[in-house]
Amino acid sequence: MSSQPEELTIQTHALRLAARAWGPPDGVPVLALHGWLDNAASFDTLAPRLPGLRLVCLDMPGHGHSEHAAPGELYGFVDTVARVAEVPRVLGWARYCLLGHSLGAAVASVLAGTFPRQVRRLVLVEGLGPMVEAPEQAPARLARSITEQLARRGRPAPRYASAEEAAERLRRAVGTLSAEGARALVGRGLCAVEGGVTWRSDPRLRVASRLRLTEAQVLAFLRAVEAPTLLVRGAQGYPETPALHQRLAAVRDIATVTLPGGHHVHLDAPEPVAEAIAAFLAPEHAGPG
Known part of the structure; x- marks a missing residue:
């Protein structure tokens, strides 16, 4: 794969x-989604380390060089899924693979369940589904979200x-x-301002979600x-929990691998992660599944 990515506007x-695009345009199409505030x-x-892929690494909405949401809007989880779902269509991909880390893994897993026939293979790093809350917690969450949004107006980054x-x-x-x-x-994440630098990401990304999905x-x-x-x-990332085991059992065809590293294992220890991903995606090089 080329060592120099191509910058895309979608x-x-x-x-x-x-987005940053790596690899040949006719490579196996893979949409990569990063984590929160990355x-x-x-x-x-x-x-x-992943040759043969057309790996399009998106700046998620409000992150990196991507445009911020309109005034008054936030970045609710299902809204983010809907915004990301447009990207493969703009790229002309009828069927594609998804690679996600953390928040990106949560978005990828829900997107793969929303349009199951579009997704050829799904690679999740340190994440399987989004954070959840019980229904009775919804009033307090909505109050917190509105309060935080109002408090952030005019606050300097x-x-x-x-x-x-x-x-x-x-x-x-x-x-x-x-x-x-x-x-x-x-x-990639900083921009120059008077007196130094600041993050390009939209400060509204830090506002609590209006609502969260339930575990069901x-x-x-x-x-x-x-x-x-x-x-x-x-191995030093998110802990293993009963909820994770329940989610693993819900996915009909899933394999897991645990590698040395923390939550950003793909960034800090790319070689073993790339080996695992390359082996998993190998059938795609023979043609769409």
Whole structure:
């Protein structure tokens, strides 16, 4: 795969989205979705190790170089799924593979359950479905979301004296992110402002969601997934829980692999992750499944 990505602009119905595309245009089509507050550079160390793919790494709505939502709008989970669902259509992909990390894995897993016949294979890194809440928690969540949105109006974005300071703050916040990984995310995620640098991402991404899906709804989406699925976990990443086992049981064809690393295992330890993904996607090089 080429060591230099191609920058894309993808115009959807509502937003102009940015992406980094790796590999030949006739390669196996893979849409890659990064995690919350990250950007397309999340896959910069992984992509060159996956030859034969047309790997389009999206800046999710409101992240990186992608356009922010209109005034008054937020980034609810199902709205994000709907916005991302437009991208393969704009690219002219009838059937494609999905690769997602964290929030991107949550979006990918629900998208694969929403349009199961479109998704050829599904690769999830440190995530299987979104965060959930019980129905009785909905009133408090909506109140919190509205309160946070009003409080953020006019609040200045955080500024840093340098990219190095921003990278160090990011590493401290994540806890398990390597210096190389932080530099990759910062390199695409910052813009210059008076007195230093700040994040390009929309501050509204930090506002609490209006509502969350219930666990029953998430399980329904996972049961609808038809694509063979691979879940890659970092040994020091998200913990193993009864809820995870329940979700794994809901997916009809899923394999799991646990590799040394933290939540950003794909960024910090790309070689073993790339090996696992390449082996899983190998049947696609023979033609659509």
